[in-house]
Amino acid sequence: MLATVFTKTILDRWRGVTVGVASLAALLLMAMAIYRDIDLSIYTNLPEAFLSLVGIPPDADIAALSYNAVYNSYGALVLGGIAIAMGSASIAGEERRGTIGLLLGNPRSRTGVLVAKTAALVALMTVSAAALWLAGIASPQVLGVSVEGMHVGAFTVHLGVSSLLYGVLAVAVGSWTGKPGVAAAVSAGVMVVSFVAVGILPLVEGWEDLAKVFPWYYLGGSDPLLNGVDWGHLAVMGGVSLALFAVGLVGVNRRDLRSRSVGVSLLDKLRENPLTARVAERLAGSARVSSIAVKTASEHQGLLLVVSLLMFALMGVLMGPIFSAIEGYAVDFGEVFPEELVALFGGGDISTPEGYYQIETFGLVTPIALMVVTIAVGAKALAGEEENRTMGMLLANPVRRSRVVAEKAATMVVYGGVVGLATFAGVSAGSWLGGLGMDYGNIAAACVLATLVGLLFGSLALLLSAATGVVRLAIFVPVGAALVSHVVNAMAEINGAGWGRWSPFHYYLGSDPLVTGMAWGDAAVLATGTVLLLALAFPAFQRRDLRQSG
Amino acid sequence: MDDLIALHTEGLTKHYGDVLALVDLTLDVRPGEVFGFLGPNGAGKTTTIRTVMDEIRPTSGRASILGMDCHRQSVEIRRHVGYLPSDLALYPNLTGKDTLTYFANLRGGVDWDHVAELTERLGAELDKKVGDLSSGQRQKVGVIQAFMNRPQLLIMDEPSNGLDPLVQREFQAMIREVVSQGASVFLSSHTLSEVQRVADRVGIIRDGHLIALESVSSLRSKAMRRVELELGTTVDAAVFDGVPGVRDVVVENHHVHLSYDGKMEALLKRLAERYDVVDISTEEADLEEIFLTYYREGVTV
Numbered sequence: 063m064l065a066t067v068f069t070k071t072i073l074d075r076w077r078g079v080t081v082g083v084a085s086l087a088a089l090l091l092m093a094m095a096i097y098r099d100i101d102l103s104i105y106t107n108l109p110e111a112f113l114s115l116v117g118i119p120p121d122a123d124i125a126a127l128s129y130n131a132v133y134n135s136y137g138a139l140v141l142g143g144i145a146i147a148m149g150s151a152s153i154a155g156e157e158r159r160g161t162i163g164l165l166l167g168n169p170r171s172r173t174g175v176l177v178a179k180t181a182a183l184v185a186l187m188t189v190s191a192a193a194l195w196l197a198g199i200a201s202p203q204v205l206g207v208s209v210e211g212m213h214v215g216a217f218t219v220h221l222g223v224s225s226l227l228y229g230v231l232a233v234a235v236g237s238w239t240g241k242p243g244v245a246a247a248v249s250a251g252v253m254v255v256s257f258v259a260v261g262i263l264p265l266v267e268g269w270e271d272l273a274k275v276f277p278w279y280y281l282g283g284s285d286p287l288l289n290g291v292d293w294g295h296l297a298v299m300g301g302v303s304l305a306l307f308a309v310g311l312v313g314v315n316r317r318d319l320r321s322r323s324v325g326v327s328l329l330d331k332l333r334e335n336p337l338t339a340r341v342a343e344r345l346a347g348s349a350r351v352s353s354i355a356v357k358t359a360s361e362h363q364g365l366l367l368v369v370s371l372l373m374f375a376l377m378g379v380l381m382g383p384i385f386s387a388i389e390g391y392a393v394d395f396g397e398v399f400p401e402e403l404v405a406l407f408g409g410g411d412i413s414t415p416e417g418y419y420q421i422e423t424f425g426l427v428t429p430i431a432l433m434v435v436t437i438a439v440g441a442k443a444l445a446g447e448e449e450n451r452t453m454g455m456l457l458a459n460p461v462r463r464s465r466v467v468a469e470k471a472a473t474m475v476v477y478g479g480v481v482g483l484a485t486f487a488g489v490s491a492g493s494w495l496g497g498l499g500m501d502y503g504n505i506a507a508a509c510v511l512a513t514l515v516g517l518l519f520g521s522l523a524l525l526l527s528a529a530t531g532v533v534r535l536a537i538f539v540p541v542g543a544a545l546v547s548h549v550v551n552a553m554a555e556i557n558g559a560g561w562g563r564w565s566p567f568h569y570y571l572g573s574d575p576l577v578t579g580m581a582w583g584d585a586a587v588l589a590t591g592t593v594l595l596l597a598l599a600f601p602a603f604q605r606r607d608l609r610q611s612g
Numbered sequence: 613m614d615d616l617i618a619l620h621t622e623g624l625t626k627h628y629g630d631v632l633a634l635v636d637l638t639l640d641v642r643p644g645e646v647f648g649f650l651g652p653n654g655a656g657k658t659t660t661i662r663t664v665m666d667e668i669r670p671t672s673g674r675a676s677i678l679g680m681d682c683h684r685q686s687v688e689i690r691r692h693v694g695y696l697p698s699d700l701a702l703y704p705n706l707t708g709k710d711t712l713t714y715f716a717n718l719r720g721g722v723d724w725d726h727v728a729e730l731t732e733r734l735g736a737e738l739d740k741k742v743g744d745l746s747s748g749q750r751q752k753v754g755v756i757q758a759f760m761n762r763p764q765l766l767i768m769d770e771p772s773n774g775l776d777p778l779v780q781r782e783f784q785a786m787i788r789e790v791v792s793q794g795a796s797v798f799l800s801s802h803t804l805s806e807v808q809r810v811a812d813r814v815g816i817i818r819d820g821h822l823i824a825l826e827s828v829s830s831l832r833s834k835a836m837r838r839v840e841l842e843l844g845t846t847v848d849a850a851v852f853d854g855v856p857g858v859r860d861v862v863v864e865n866h867h868v869h870l871s872y873d874g875k876m877e878a879l880l881k882r883l884a885e886r887y888d889v890v891d892i893s894t895e896e897a898d899l900e901e902i903f904l905t906y907y908r909e910g911v912t913v
Contacts, residue, residue, distance in 0.1 A: 330741075350710070351706065351710050351711075351713050351714035351717060352717055353717065354718070357703075357714060361705070450701055450703075451697075451699070451701035452701050452702065452703060453667075454662070454665070454667050454695075454697045455695075455697060455700075455701070455702065455715070455757075456718075457665075457666070457667065457690075458665060458690055458693070458695035458697075459690055459715055459718035459719045460687045460688065460689075460690040460691045460718070460719060460720075461687065461690075461718055462687050607667070607668035607669055608662070608667040608668060610658075610662070
């Protein structure tokens with residue numbers, strides 16, 4: 063398997079892909095089993111415009127709802143995320159690890175290496191789409207559900223090509239910059255903005271066609287599940303991918319390769335300028351190494367800035383005026399929305415500003431944004447230092463292991479708080495700008511609960527980081543746990559089942575905090591869970607041998 | 613604390629599953645001593661150092677530094693120890709100065725005039741980001757941080773990695789200076805010439821077992837000498853048969869090269885019976901030869 067760059071890339075990545083695809087297959091089976099047991103008439107009563115918008119066929123059946131719930135949202139985000147991780151790690155990843163020189167010391171051209179790595183990306187996306195197609199036809203057979211009229215294969219083809227596009231975007235950005243972090247952030251940003259834009263724009267009269275600018279539109283815009291493959295849409299995604307790949311080839315061949323990637327931040331540049339050197343020296347130099355907590359914070363400040371800005375501006379401020387613009391249309395939806403479907407989004411009523419914010423901002427994006435930050439900080443807190451082999455140096459100083467855990471945990475809590483605060487400020491400003499009159503106390507309550515959910519999964523990441531010293535494990539397990547518990551909660555809400563209480567998400571929006579205010583009991587459950595997980599991290603780190611390397 | 617044994621291990625053992633990384637290691641590093649710890653890759657040197665630094669925990673046995681238990685009192689110990697790990701990794705996004713500031717903040721008691729002096733002596737670049745430095749320059753940052761709080765014990769794992777010969781010489785001078793001021797040094801190295809130059813005693817470790825623990829001078833006295841002889845006529849190698857301590861005889865016409873462990877008188881007496889000895893030169897075996905001998909012959913303590 064180590065014979066070529068192509069096969070080595072496959073070898074490096076197949077585990078992550080397998081876990082992602084297997085999780086989606088399991089979720090599909092679970093969703094289908096749940097939909098089979100509930101009364102689907104709640105969907106058939108929905109307005110046709112809405113059904114079309116979310117990709118549910120007018121004569122909704124179990125299979126269509128399941129594919130839509132699992133593959134169209136979670137599936138596309140997960141597969142897109144995997145493709146981005148692969149794409150950003152291609153040339154830029156080798157540069158960051160300092161292995162590019164060794165690799166190109168062999169008789170291989172830069173073009174050859176990029177082609178091989180991109181080919182591996184294409185191969186794994188193809189295999190993933192095929193595996194999801196197999197799971198998509200196997201699940202209904204196992205459960206005895208009819209899939210007549212469904213084009214599962216067509217949808218998975220769209221899914222694979224769509225994911226590939228984000229992956230190749232990451233390849234292109236990485237090829238030009240040599241920075242895997244920038245490549246991943248830009249591509250993930252494009253994916254999330256597309257996801258949100260394609261959800262919102264069709265609701266605004268006259269802006270419907272703008273959605274076509276965003277790549278997410280070409281995933282499900284033609285309803286491939288109902289209508290089969292849309293070759294035009296596939297050609298758009300394939301063409302853009304090819305163009306991006308060509309751009310990447312130009313980029314990687316025209317610049318100096320980095321021997322080991324060291325980011326030059328804005329502060330670093332200010333530090334070099336005599337006019338700003340003094341202030342920047344404080345901020346970028348001695349101040350950021352004043353303690354373990356502050357140094358940890360400085361390592362993740364870029365991520366915090368991007369996520370906080372996204373939550374403040376896009377998911378907060380912008381949503382208020384958008385709601386004002388579409389208010390009448392949304393009210394029509396609200397009148398016919400069944401209670402059960404509303405529950406799927408954590409409660410609320412889309413005809414009200416609170417319900418709208420709940421669905422657009424709080425339902426999915428806010429916990430994801432929080433978890434991106436808390437899991438990143440939590441997972442890398444201890445395991446990151448071990449994999450970078452700096453933990454030995456850190457602990458050669460007179461600091462207890464418990465102090466290292468405490469300071470890293472403190473950074474995670476503060477960062478979660480900052481994202482929560484940015485969301486609160488954004489949503490409050492959005493409500494004020496749109497004249498929506500939402501209760502600021504209730505907004506604060508929803509943000510506090512969201513922050514607590516983020517901290518709970520971040521604490522799980524930190525615990526695993528402390529117990530194992532393996533960053534990958536500390537990322538994948540909490541992400542998987544969050545995904546499963548979100549689906550469990552959503553399904554339990556529809557089903558009216560009590561087992562939703564086992565999901566942390568039940569304690570997040572279950573009480574409809576934007577309408578009813580703070581649910582102190584729910585907050586206590588989440589806070590207790592967080593504290594317990596953090597408390598376990600101390601003995602877990604204290605007792606074990608440090609890993610020597612990743 | 614000055615008269616306490618700098619480093620003491622007693623029956624120190626570390627297993628990774630079935631792999632015996634370190635077996636029953638007992639040794640002392642005395643105050644004011646440079647102790648060289650020798651062994652090939654995978655012999656257990658780094659395992660020993662990581663155990664005494666409390667990075668990993670022993671399967672059995674114990675270790676103490678300056679009379680304090682390496683596990684229970686590890687935090688207090690680190691106030692008095694300077695540490696340079698092997699294959700040094702630092703934070704690539706910090707400059708050398710930021711790196712030293714960070715550790716100085718955590719450690720306390722760092723004299724920045726002393727840091728400036730060390731920086732100048734080693735020719736270190738502290739204004740660049742560590743990730744942009746050459747491996748030698750990175751190693752200098754590591755060396756400075758180990759010395760900067762004037763520790764009572766320096767524990768260094770392959771400290772000369774990446775340093776050029778001139779800097780190595782300066783580094784060895786720094787070691788001699790801190791030892792003359794009463795500090796102790798525990799030095800693991802592959803660079804045998806370095807250990808030979810600075811160490812008072814050496815321990816040789818193989819497959820996790822300590823196989824030799826002696827002063828450098830004692831080891832040398834036991835070692836074979838290389839002898840080169842020029843004789844008046846062509847030599848028959850058989851003349852050395854039966855002379856105790858003679859090995860590896862190579863004859864080239866009038867010249868003979870051999871290794872010899874014994875009194876020169878016996879060797880010369882045998883030769884003088886048959887040949888005119890025109891010239892003779894001897895060379896003391898260096899540590900490398902001793903080291904290789906220990907490894908080849910499977911010597912045990």
